[in-house]
Amino acid sequence: MKKTALITGANKSIGFETARQLAQQGYFVYIGSRDLAKGSAAAAKLHAEGLSSVAALQLDVTDPASIAAARASVSSLDVLINNAGISGGFPQPASTTTSALAREVYNTNVFGAMDMVGAFIDLLHQSPEPRIVNVTSLLGSLTLHSDPRWKFYAIKGGAYGPSKSALNAYTVALAYDLRDTPFKVNAVCPGHTATDFNRHNGPGSVEDAAAIIVKYATIGADGPTGKYFSNDIPDRGESPW
Template sequence: MSPTSVVLITGANRGIGYGVARNLAKQHPDYLIIIGSRDAAKGQEAASALKAKGLTSMTSVVIDVTSDDSIAAAKAYIEEKYGRLDVLINNAGIALDVKDRGKYPLREMMQRTYDVNVFGAAAVTEACIPLLEKSENPRIVFTSSTVGSLARTSDLTNPWATAPIPAYSTSKAALNMLMVYYANILREKGFKVNASCPGHIGTGLNSYRGTGTVDEGAANLVRLAVLTKDGETGTFSTAQGPRPW
């Protein structure tokens, strides 16, 4: 039996991406979920661990979002194997000024962060659009962050407003703009394109400092991944509701 939806999640061998894969598989066993990982062994290990829990519609693919060749190879594999893509979750991300503060000069830190969080998400989206166009209900989800909200950052009563994370916060603001761009140009083709902030979740991204669980962080991303044809598009939200730009 062919899957009702083929889903690619970048950066899914751990953290929020892994939580999304797990919860999506639990709630929708008819979905085929492809765990995207830079490291083949880690991707296969993650898929095998989920299969061992009874979540059998799981596989993996190597995809390094900073490499156009890697993105092209992953796209070619999905096209040859499944013929289409129904859901793309742009989850791969880094937070060098959270986890590795002081390790890199500012320019290098900004360049590395944007290469993954913004340029990588754009390149993967662009590559996957032809596959998504073959879906009856194409959906794209971007894993963003509330620290990228200009409105909330402009509010000095917000404790995150002065957080020393310029690379991460500005990359997420740029990612939100990227999401709106794709939502606009793909709207007439029936695409549902949205962004979600998981919340302050403890993962490897932030050295496991956080107040929420991975399952809580995954909840809204999963909701957006399974939107029906009449679902929203061009939105930025959390599990608690819309977030201000």
């Protein structure tokens, strides 16, 4: 039976390429998109490439009603990729970042992911090999942010980085909660990639960014869980927390 994956924020950039690569591996992929028209256009593009096992799904992770409607439309699920995210805009000095901005960023980057897990965990439990990938950033690493030698040491903010630190912490807790099950739950940083998210400022390609997400979305029973991996670590290795 064909495995099924759901990707939030998948109508463009890394999420879209992740959908393409999973479809190429034989998965049926739901392209989650806040704007259904944009999601449908993305699905049509993949259909034109011969990837017919793709469907658009209206999904706003900050809207409980949207999540509930999406859940009602999905009957089975093997892979959940929490890819939707916002930066809140940069620069983002911690001393002037407002709690309103932080809440906006957390609503998508943290609470949206948590609500998606809550809504779809029952379906994932029915899969023989359930996988959850929380798409994060090295800007969420407290260890790296404390090291003046780190190349991104000066890129700090009051909302975005802390939201990814919170997502990482949630990933650890979720993996522990599911430790005696077939679940594999990991935080994955696609690396410094040129996308709309950062005004196309980055050396990485969306193809490479998606590849590391797909790697941990499709790992076998002997794969890791509760870990933090990044394309910006040599050999796509494990990142310090």
